[in-house]
Amino acid sequence: MSKVLVNVERGQLVESIHRGNIAVVNAKGEVLASLGEIEKVIYARSSMKPLQAIPIIETGAADHYRLDDGDISLACASHNGELQHTDRAAAILDRLGLGVEDLKCGTHPPRWQAAYENVVKEGKEITPIYNNCSGKHSGMLATAKHMNETVEDYYKIDHPVQQRILSVISELTDVPKENIEIGIDGCGVPVHGVPLQNLALSFARMADPSEFEETRRQSIRRVTSAMMNAPEMVGGTSRFCTDFMKVMNGKMFGKVGAEGVYCVGIPSAGIGIAVKIEDGNSRATSAVVMEVLSQMGLIEEEELRNLESYHYPVLLNARKEEIGMLRPAFSIYNKAIV
């Protein structure tokens, strides 16, 4: 059974409650702390993007197309659709000799309101470049192009692009390929279902890849340092992923997934954290992540202060008055954190 993780307070009442599950695992697969059902299979959604980026390095596509930290970070992103993101995605496609019409991620309005309003004001078409996954798709196209594979159907599960990704996910999560639940993600590519504990394990291994052979080690480190060196690409303005990695300044990487998923990797400790909010509401994830880090003594006081608005998110009404807040409401068992 999932556990109460966050109370949504308004006035004197707890107005709503977010339940969920938490797994904290090291690179050996040992569960250091947990809450709720960590064996439950959940779709990792976009939290898998850092794993999905590994083949971009390992195929040689990243070197061939001169992808820098910002480009790799964008491939791991659920971005805001700000100019910094869309210009970069367009530049990657340009280097591949492809265009926005080759992105199969579909369209949605840019997440960042100012970006959305600019598109509307300028009467521009909302193309797939604004999709929060356009960086990931550009990365997938880079590997397909570099490997001389077809580019029209890179999003299908039997395409080599997706099969390479499936292998990486299987190797990092310790879940046999045939046991990984496949669904369709918000952007049309396969989405991967694994137990929460194994998702945490994959982030622990991303944080500490020392057990892998040299090529894998290097490719993992290139992905995670890209995210930490260019955190503005992973999300954007006022986004937890970005602000979290900016404040943590190279000490941790984090990635959101839709339907209330969040994962963190801590290289210095070799720890991976995976959170799933049962009801799928992403508003609760940052509060849970911050509280886990705080309770487990993994974060400094000053870092906590700088991320307070994500630890205790305030609810504002249309008059900009504070009318409530989200407050973590759990205690996580701490087995043995050094």
Next chain:
Amino acid sequence: MSKVLVNVERGQLVESIHRGNIAVVNAKGEVLASLGEIEKVIYARSSMKPLQAIPIIETGAADHYRLDDGDISLACASHNGELQHTDRAAAILDRLGLGVEDLKCGTHPPRWQAAYENVVKEGKEITPIYNNCSGKHSGMLATAKHMNETVEDYYKIDHPVQQRILSVISELTDVPKENIEIGIDGCGVPVHGVPLQNLALSFARMADPSEFEETRRQSIRRVTSAMMNAPEMVGGTSRFCTDFMKVMNGKMFGKVGAEGVYCVGIPSAGIGIAVKIEDGNSRATSAVVMEVLSQMGLIEEEELRNLESYHYPVLLNARKEEIGMLRPAFSIYNKAIV
């Protein structure tokens, strides 16, 4: 403990779960069916708007300002901010000799994307008229103006406007005024916390007001028939409140409240239904309401078919592919429905 009400399915997995509570009550206060914690105090949020509209009739403001069904319905609305809503709210204010600057509801972008894009394209300012509560606030101003009360502070709990509303809510919910939990709503006015069961009771009494004296009976009937006669005002294009009342064609009225609240009144049966999704996610409310009506035999096959997209909401991805759906996952105990 709240109960599992809706599964969010994707591929072969239940990706997320919405828990919550349901109360089905008649006008005598008898619980006909229930699930979960119906004694739990919850903020009714905007589901209270039909009750909040009663003083507009009872003070004589509605007659004095010639408010028609559309106007009264708009006072009960959480509207889309479409032209049909904002023009009407502006017309009400005009009749009061007031303007948009007198609305104290604050601002948010119009909910309806096309309305939002039009505002941006035309370079208009986003004023409080677009706030989904601008009809309710216009109604509050109508009573204040008609009663020669101050209009600057109509939103404060000690203003006669809010005190009249508090009395109506106390009388319809059977909760003494001093026991009603007061918070601040998304639009700055007091929000009312009562047990879910009592919220359902108030909708049962709105559906069957025969126990009240004549003035109250007439004012309640004027509010509920306004909603059912002008359902497009209560929500707008592609909104459950509106489409539900259109299909039910005078047989039921329904009103959404933020944080996963929904209430229905059934005049012919004298029944009120109140639903609270524990996690506050409104995406699950229509599925729950439709399933309750279906399980309790309160709705015809054809009506169910016409509202199927609200009973089993489909999840589309950015490629417009169906990648999942919400499916009710509860069985409600049916004591004795005639």
